[in-house]
Amino acid sequence: MVEVRPTNTGPGRVLLSVYGLFAVAAxxxxxxxxxxxxxxxxxxxxxxxxxxxxxxxxxxxFAQSTPTSxxxxxxxxxxxxxxxxxxxxxxxxxxxxxxxxxxxxxxxSGYGYVPLVLPVLGLLWLRRTKP
Amino acid sequence: xxxxxxxALIIAALIVGVWCGITALRNKPTGDPHLYGIAVVEVLLLVxxxxxxxxxxxxxxxxxxxxxLAYLILVPFVLPIGFLLSLIERTRWxxxxxxxxxxxxxxxxxxxxxxxxxxxx
Numbered sequence: 001m002v003e004v005r006p007t008n009t010g011p012g013r014v015l016l017s018v019y020g021l022f023a024v025a026a027x028x029x030x031x032x033x034x035x036x037x038x039x040x041x042x043x044x045x046x047x048x049x050x051x052x053x054x055x056x057x058x059x060x061x062f063a064q065s066t067p068t069s070x071x072x073x074x075x076x077x078x079x080x081x082x083x084x085x086x087x088x089x090x091x092x093x094x095x096x097x098x099x100x101x102x103x104x105x106x107x108x109s110g111y112g113y114v115p116l117v118l119p120v121l122g123l124l125w126l127r128r129t130k131p
Numbered sequence: 132x133x134x135x136x137x138x139a140l141i142i143a144a145l146i147v148g149v150w151c152g153i154t155a156l157r158n159k160p161t162g163d164p165h166l167y168g169i170a171v172v173e174v175l176l177l178v179x180x181x182x183x184x185x186x187x188x189x190x191x192x193x194x195x196x197x198x199x200l201a202y203l204i205l206v207p208f209v210l211p212i213g214f215l216l217s218l219i220e221r222t223r224w225x226x227x228x229x230x231x232x233x234x235x236x237x238x239x240x241x242x243x244x245x246x247x248x249x250x251x252x
Contacts (some may be wrong), residue, residue, distance in 0.1 A: 011224055018231065030203055032198050
C-alpha cells in the first residue's frame with residue numbers, strides 16, 4: 001500500500017480551517033445574494049455560488065487526505081487560482097461586468113486577498129505532502 | 132449595537148489573536164489561559180448579540196438586513212470552533228488556528244458595526 005502523507009494535520013489543519021471558514025462565508029454570502037437580489041447582478045451572484053461550491057469541495061478534499069481526495073483538492077485549488085486571477089483581472093478591466101462584489105473581485109481585496117493566497121498555499125501544501 | 136462594547140470586543144479579540152500568534156512562535160499549543168482569554172471575549176460578544184437582538188425586536192433595521200442576520204447567527208461560533216480545533220491539533224498549528232479565529236471575530240464584529248452604523252443615522 002502506498003503511504004500517503006496526511007494533508008489534514010499540522011499546517012494542513014490551519015489550511016483546512018481557513019478553507020472551512022471561506023466555505024461557510026462564501027456559501028452564506030451566495031445564499032443571501034441569490035435569495036434577496038439575484039436580478040441585480042446575476043453573473044456576480046452565480047459566480048459567488050460557484051466559488052462557494054469550490055471552497056466546500058476543497059475543504060472536504062483536504063480533510064479526507066486520500067489519494068483520490070488529493071487529486072480533487074488539486075483540481076479545486078487550480079480552478080480557484082484560475083478563478084481569482086481571471087475574475088480579479090476582469091473586475092479591474094471592466095467593473096461593469098461585476099456590478100456587485102464577489103469573493104474573487106479585485107483578486108479578493110474585499111477579503112484581505114486571502115482568496116488569492118489560499119489556492120497558492122493549497123497547491124504548495126499538496127506538493128509538500130506528496131507521497 | 133453598543134459602539135463602545137463593539138470597540139472593546141474588537142480590541143479584546145485582537146489581543147487574543149496576537150497572544151495566540153506569540154504562543155505559536157514559541158512553538159506551543161494552546162492551554163488553559165487561552166481558554167480563559169477567549170471566554171472573556173465570548174461573554175462580551177454574547178452580551179453584544181443579546182443587546183442587538185433586543186434592538187432588532189424594537190424595530191431597528193440595519194442595512195443589508197439578511198447579511199447582518201447571517202453574521203449575527205454565525206459570529207458566536209467562531210471562537211468555540213477555533214478552540215475545539217486547537218484542542219484536536221496539539222501543536223503550534225493549533226495556536227495558529229485559534230489566532231486566526233480571533234482575528235476573524237474582530238473582522239466580523241467590525242463588519243457588523245459597519246452595517247449597524249446606518250441605523251437611525
